[in-house]
Amino acid sequence: MDGFQHKILAAVRINCFWFLLLLSQAFSGFGQSVKTWLPSTGGAWTNAANWSGGTLPVSGDEVVISSNQSAPITAIPGLSLNNLTVSGNCSFEGPPSSSSLTVQGKFTLSPGFSLSLNNKITLLFGAA
Numbered sequence: 060m061d062g063f064q065h066k067i068l069a070a071v072r073i074n075c076f077w078f079l080l081l082l083s084q085a086f087s088g089f090g091q092s093v094k095t096w097l098p099s100t101g102g103a104w105t106n107a108a109n110w111s112g113g114t115l116p117v118s119g120d121e122v123v124i125s126s127n128q129s130a131p132i133t134a135i136p137g138l139s140l141n142n143l144t145v146s147g148n149c150s151f152e153g154p155p156s157s158s159s160l161t162v163q164g165k166f167t168l169s170p171g172f173s174l175s176l177n178n179k180i181t182l183l184f185g186a187a
Contacts, residue, residue: 091141095123101130101149116140121164124149127172135160135180143167145174153180161185 095111102109116122121142124132128149135151139161146169151160161183168174176182 091119091121093121093123095125096132099126099128099147101128101132103134104132105134105136119163131177139163145169145172148172148174150175150177151180151182152177155179157181159183 092112094114094116096109097111098109105115107113107115110116116138118139119141121144122140123144123146125144125146127147131150131152133152134154135158136154137158137160140163142164143160143162144165144167146167151174157179159181163185166184174182
């Protein structure tokens with residue numbers, strides 16, 4: 060190979076590297092969805108009707124609670140969320156056995172609101 064062919068090969072390798080890097084970033088959030096808590100009266104986390112889209116959050120999802128809750132959100136399972144946003148006063152209550160809710164990414168509690176943890180629920184941050 061002459062010098063020109065080496066330069067072409069190096070350029071192709073660099074372009075492939077950047078393409079793969081961009082592709083991996085594009086799919087890094089693949090499969091994650093945002094689930095918004097619908098009622099303002101608390102209720103069971105495990106009731107799909109309480110969530111946008113009618114399906115329960117699963118590990119890797121982002122959860123948004125955007126209203127004040129007049130009663131606790133109960134039966135919170137052990138789960139590892141991508142992000143958790145709370146924009147209203149609420150309390151979390153675990154199931155009969157202990158449970159941990161892990162936030163891998165960003166935890167946001169809007170100013171002026173509170174989140175209480177009751178009955179066998181632990182909120183963890185970082186790696187599950």
